[in-house]
Amino acid sequence: MPLLGDEILQRPLKVACIQIASGPNKAVNIARAREKVLQAAAGGVSLVVLPECFNSPYSTARFREYAEPLSSCPDLTEAPTFAALAQVAQDAGVFLIGGSIPECDQAGKIYNTCAVYSPQGKLLASHRKMHLFDINIPGGMSFRESDTLSSGNEITIVDLEGYGKIGIGICYDMRFAELSTIAARKGAFALVFPSAFNTTTGPLHWELLGRSRAVDNQVYSILCSQSRATPPSYPAWGYSMVSDPMGRIVAGAKESEDIIYATLEPGVIRESRQAIPISYQKRYDVYPDIGKLV
Numbered sequence: 577m578p579l580l581g582d583e584i585l586q587r588p589l590k591v592a593c594i595q596i597a598s599g600p601n602k603a604v605n606i607a608r609a610r611e612k613v614l615q616a617a618a619g620g621v622s623l624v625v626l627p628e629c630f631n632s633p634y635s636t637a638r639f640r641e642y643a644e645p646l647s648s649c650p651d652l653t654e655a656p657t658f659a660a661l662a663q664v665a666q667d668a669g670v671f672l673i674g675g676s677i678p679e680c681d682q683a684g685k686i687y688n689t690c691a692v693y694s695p696q697g698k699l700l701a702s703h704r705k706m707h708l709f710d711i712n713i714p715g716g717m718s719f720r721e722s723d724t725l726s727s728g729n730e731i732t733i734v735d736l737e738g739y740g741k742i743g744i745g746i747c748y749d750m751r752f753a754e755l756s757t758i759a760a761r762k763g764a765f766a767l768v769f770p771s772a773f774n775t776t777t778g779p780l781h782w783e784l785l786g787r788s789r790a791v792d793n794q795v796y797s798i799l800c801s802q803s804r805a806t807p808p809s810y811p812a813w814g815y816s817m818v819s820d821p822m823g824r825i826v827a828g829a830k831e832s833e834d835i836i837y838a839t840l841e842p843g844v845i846r847e848s849r850q851a852i853p854i855s856y857q858k859r860y861d862v863y864p865d866i867g868k869l870v
């Protein structure tokens with residue numbers, strides 16, 4: 577039986593998405609993120625989202641230098657960013673989607689990893705970017721995360737106790753509709769993508785992808801970008817946004833630093849699913865592998 581409104585989102589959830597730019601000084605990046613999370617929490621939100629790679633420059637050449645262990649790593653013992661995220665989640669009393677940072681594992685491999693914390697500062701889950709950002713657009717954006725990063729192999733769904741479940745992806749992951757569909761089929765009420773999209777593809781694809789993932793799955797999508805930085809820094813697109821299950825943008829930023837707020841409502845999910853009942857109309861007899869996911 578397909579799920580409707582408050583079966584998947586138990587009560588309204590106020591979220592904030594922090595659009596900031598990272599610089600070369602890790603301690604400054606961490607302090608700035610902390611300040612902004614506390615500022616957002618003062619606005620009465622229960623879920624705060626940070627952008628991709630918020631503790632480091634977004635550069636394949638720099639990721640190792642800024643990496644930290646979540647469990648263990650051969651040469652690194654300190655994890656000041658992860659520790660600061662746990663602490664600020666607790667101090668602010670919010671669920672915190674900690675953007676992403678470079679994470680080092682026990683084999684010394686580096687991942688682009690999003691850590692999620694409870695309002696008590698407990699690590700609830702971590703998502704390693706599954707689809708690495710390797711593109712080459714002549715005259716435009718060229719980037720190869722796979723030069724220095726390894727990819728994660730798991731779809732991450734996190735239970736926000738008292739609200740329901742969310743699916744996590746990191747930026748380029750949003751292009752892969754399967755990840756979102758699987759998370760939604762498993763009961764997520766929102767898809768959250770810490771991001772650092774770019775100025776070549778941003779104008780064409782950013783809003784389109786955010787709204788599509790929401791409409792495809794009749795869930796909220798939350799795209800939280802870095803703000804635009806001046807060259808030669810990576811040209812992040814900005815335009816953080818929250819789309820509702822009908823594809824309406826219910827909160828949006830421009831290019832510069834900002835915090836956007838939205839309240840996710842069970843009734844909006846329910847109404848969109850009742851009005852346009854695609855989940856009843858899906859042809860799992862024709863695509864049975866996806867049908868098995870509930």
Ligand SMILES: NC(=O)CCC(=O)C(=O)O
Binds near residue numbers: 749773778781
């Ligand atoms: N950081 C990223 O994954 C960027 C993705 C992006 O810009 C795209 O076009 O996709």
